[in-house]
Amino acid sequence: MGKSKNNRFRRPQFNGEGLSVNAVKEVDGDHDEVCDGIDSPAGELLEKLQNPSADMREFACASISRVVQQNQTIPGFLQQDAVRRLGPLMLDRSLAVRETATGALRNLSACGGHEVCEDMVKQDVMTPLTALLRECCAGFETNPALSLKEQKNPVEDVANEAVNLLWNLCESSTQALSVFNKAGLLDVILQCLEKHTHNIQLALSAAHCLHTVTEDNAELLCNTNNAVLGSLESVLLSSETAMAHVLLRTLAAGMATLSLLCHYFTDYTDYGSLWNLKSSLPTARQAQTLSALVATLSHCLELDSGTLIPQLHQADVSSNATASEPGEMEIHQEAAEEMEEEEDGGGEEEGRPKRNEKSTKTDSDFSDLLPRGKEELREATALLTAQQTSLEIIVNMCCSDDPSDDEWEEASSSDESEMCPDSLSEGNTSLLSPLCLSAEVHWALINHNIPEKVLKKTQFPSRDAMNLCQQNPTWKILIKKMHRVQYRALTCLHNMLSTMDAESLGGAAALQAVAQHLSTLVFSASEILKEEEFLEAVTSAMRSLLQITAPMKIPECFTPQQLISLSEAATRCDMVSVRVNALAILGITGSTLAKEKGTAETIKMIGNALLQVATKEANLVVCGEALDALFDVFADGDEAESAAKNLNLLSALKALQPVFKAKIHKEGKGKYSPEQMCVLDNIKVNLRRFIGYLETVVKKR
Template identity: 55%
Template sequence: EPGRKRFKRPQFSPGDCQAEAAADGTEGEEDDGPAAELLEKLQHPSAEVRECACAGLARLVQQRRLCPGLARRDAVRMLGPLLLDPSLAVRETAAGALRNLSACGGFEVCDDMVTKDVMTPLVALLKECSAGLNSNEMSPHEKKDENRNSVENIANEAVNVLWNICECDSRAVSVFNKEGCLEIVLKYLSRFSTNVDLAISVAYCLQTVTEDNPELLKSFSAAGLRVLESAMLSPVSSMEYLLLKTLVAGTVWNLKDLIPSKSQAEIISAVLKILAEVLEMDAGETVVQMKEAETQRLKTAAETEEILENANGDVLIEDDEMEEIPHKRKARRKTFISDLLPPTDKELRQTTALLSAQQTALEIIVNMCCSEDPSDDEWEELSSSDESDAFMETSLSECGGQLLSPLCLSHEIHTTLTNYLIPKKIVEKTAFPNSTAVDICSKNPAWKPLIRKMNTIQCRALICLQTLVSLLDVDHLGGAPALQTLAQHLSQLLFSRPDFAKHTDFAEAISSALRALLQTMASKNISQQCMTPDQLMTLCKAGIYNSNTGVRVNVVSILGITGSVLAKEDGTFETLKTIGCFLLEVATKDCSLVVAGEALDALFDVFADGKEAEKASVQIKLLSALKEFQPVFKMKIRKEGRSKYSQEQLCVLDNVKMNLRRFITYQETIEKRLSS
């Protein structure tokens, strides 16, 4: 399924282990040496050696280029059985290695994992963990609470493997459906108040497997839906719980066909209320505050340690006195009091959870808007309700897994989006990340990855904005003045980043949003004055050299939309000539037929009407250029069509080819008229 997008996945971080030495220094080596040695150690009689080999492999596969090689060496077949190893520590690190392999290896490696039957031991492990949480007695040698913690950690790694593979391979989703995995993961989710990490992993997995999976929907019982209800309406407001609630809201949205029609207004309101709450938060401010809190906490901890040291001399604790330290570490090391304090990444985890929640919320809104809209006459006007907390008692619990009437999108979603000010919140998220927050993160290696997350949120918000602008009524967006302000805002974003075309994700997202907005404004005859002709050409000249086809298509389309508006105005002759020459150049020289087709379409729009356009077309010799290009275009479609383009793209190109013929005929009549 190459069409599906795959975003960066969180990975497993194995603890200290002798394998670290083996995994180091592998940069630049192919899959021999350390990889072969570690794979051999997976068969070792000593559990400790097997555990360290798994941890070493978990590190090794984080170098993406090594994943295919490890897959070829049958790492999957060797790691699979270790998911059911007698040692809990081996189970956890084996699951961690498979988690990283599935996260870093992408579609091909996940496909290979399913072919090599990793699902059989994985499902068996998930079932055993579920039973272990019930009995609390998987191993009599360990304390019950320690054992429970260990079982939950293994379950967390296993659920992450399941999530990654199900996202990439439909066969894995079939296994999920048939093997009763839903019941197991819902049981893990029900423990959200004691283990939010495990619950978040399950919620990510559920959001993936409930998408376009009618078979699974039949398995949802009223009890299962009540588990989702309690997680979604949890009163806890920490940022990790906010992420959990957002993911569960996305799952509930995927299950919308289970909701009885009388409760549909409430479900929309409940889901959007959570998304609005998440988007309300200022991520930049949060980064600044959380970093300050971390600095203060570490300073206090250091002062406390110093006082204790001064009072007692070096207060040292041996490893074997510490329950927290895994039994495996033979070499005793001296542990200062500060090592027993809570981990230093507490604030970082909270901030990361908020950023993930915001990204997820924006993705859910795009999915909501891209669901198939019912036709106008099927739209049902439902009363909007803010009573979201009460809805599930009367709706989710009573549906009992029955497939009921599908949810009506339309007016209800439009109204609820507006009631919660979601379009406004999305526009706020399109701004560049807070510069103070970016500065703070850039100076701290552990926080540096958050810069990428903040940039991703900006791009998701721009994509979300594009969707809303295309679908919502102008009134729901605040009318003509709001659209003009928005166009101004987008062009300011664009021109405040002169090198925008180098940042492909940003360039594609902002050009898509601007294209959709200008299209809407043109169709409603709303005046467009967000860019001067010079700025317009600057944008197009920068964007047309981008390697991303989407960016090139967008800038050409923007030129077509703006040019067709200018063609109806007086005094635009020179600008139309510039636009015409540029579009001709793109149509005849771009390596992609999709971009060339879009440039031809733009030419048809710009020169279809108006006195200024007629004069400009004669000046730039548009007719002779297109006549010359017509046979070349037809030949390219014939030669490259089937091998390079999808059926849908070929359909569009055939349409462009037909319109080119008609446009040439039209231009011939203009030339005759003007020359007579």
């Protein structure tokens, strides 16, 4: 088939700090009793919501916020009408109660999943939430002194909880999104975004929420105005160097809200957030706009996490050595270990923004798991999240719209971060064509050295940074994030190889260097790495590289024996895409060898590996790819004919044909998509024709 998947990512869903979150145990004695009493009736806590004392109401909300992070407790709260009882407290006369009540609903939405979010919307949680957001925005300016960078408006803490709750609900419920549109909440989110100069966490929450509510939301896009442009201008022209601001600008670079804003442009040129303007920007402005966008992403990728993370870690260690209270580090480490467990556990709702409530009687502050004083860890996390997001945006920019690229692929099983702007919406593809980048996109990527910077990010994470994070439980959460940047870079490399010509990528010498680099990544270890996400990304990149280099007579950096060993390792992988990639790699290699002299024995080895998969593989998609690769390898050439004879390929395929046909008839329609069935039917026809071809070859001997 010769096609490879051009991976896309949807918007990354994280909390305000870009963190995946989990429950944190409180250190206060009273709160320990609540946490230890998870099995106690939800009604006892819900009753306290009506207490005349604001402190007691706040305590009850904070307790509920923590308890619902244990998923098994959620049904009990829902059965006792928790949503309707917490909803009015979002408008309580006490700001502290508002914050904790909204935080409790935020955690309920995050931990309960899509069905709970839908149920919350049906119970009219959007009415008090909308009112709260509007009151928060009105309260932003009640005390001008609080707008100073050194001071904090407590209303903004409430707003942060409300924005995160809104984000969760709109991500899961089309009804919530409809309310968002009808209530005109875009201006509220923009006001929160504008707080980036002194409240970066609120601005980040608003940016993430904005990503969610603008996804495939034509009604909202039609109502955008100059206010959106002004808010984004303020963000994107910010000169702040903190990593949180780098993340914010990167998020802005991926926003899809600007597809109609070009009508309001005047003399602005420094916009990094203008991707997805393809159909509406005047042709003369496209190159300038895309260049500004890519410049933002390029700057983010230039940052060296291998250097910065050790520096931040050292600053964190020095700070803890002089400032930590007795026992404080143990608490922070416990929090980090629970975060790591959440990362390992994955789960359907991983990465949904949650809140961890503060005790009303202690100064301990676990703000979305990172306690006060962990600014260095926040910085490191923001850096890695920004780089991952930048790479995902570039992946989408280099994504072919050719449907056949995805013909074998099942729906992507997204992790926390495999979500980014689906910027190639229907009818909005004027800058991209299948397997070809426009001149504007091509120029912007090359002009900012994006291929070179992406290749650098495909390297394994810095050993020094990894060792430091491994030794410090609090920083251990960054290990997976460093690896994920590498995986996204490999996917980005794959898409660039699929959509850019060899000359643009530096010619034969540069491509050979890429091949050598990929060979080192895969084969330098004592055994082929088994991490599925890595295997999917690196095999996709290898497949695309071989497709572009096969006709170029570039000296091989992968031996057939290495590729066969890779294929054998891949066939043990649960991910269909990894197995398909490995088989396609064998097919490309075999078809190249078939044109050379003295390769019959190697072709036979490759053919045997493909035939074994085609005969024994239960998944029809993988079986079909193996057959398709066989067709490519043995389509022509004396060496291929000799190998086919020694392999007894004709008899093997004749025996396989009725089995393959029966499996398609028996399993196909109920198990595979219509697109996959179409490809399988084509392969079934090609198998019959290929058998006929082999019979003709035999007769000529």
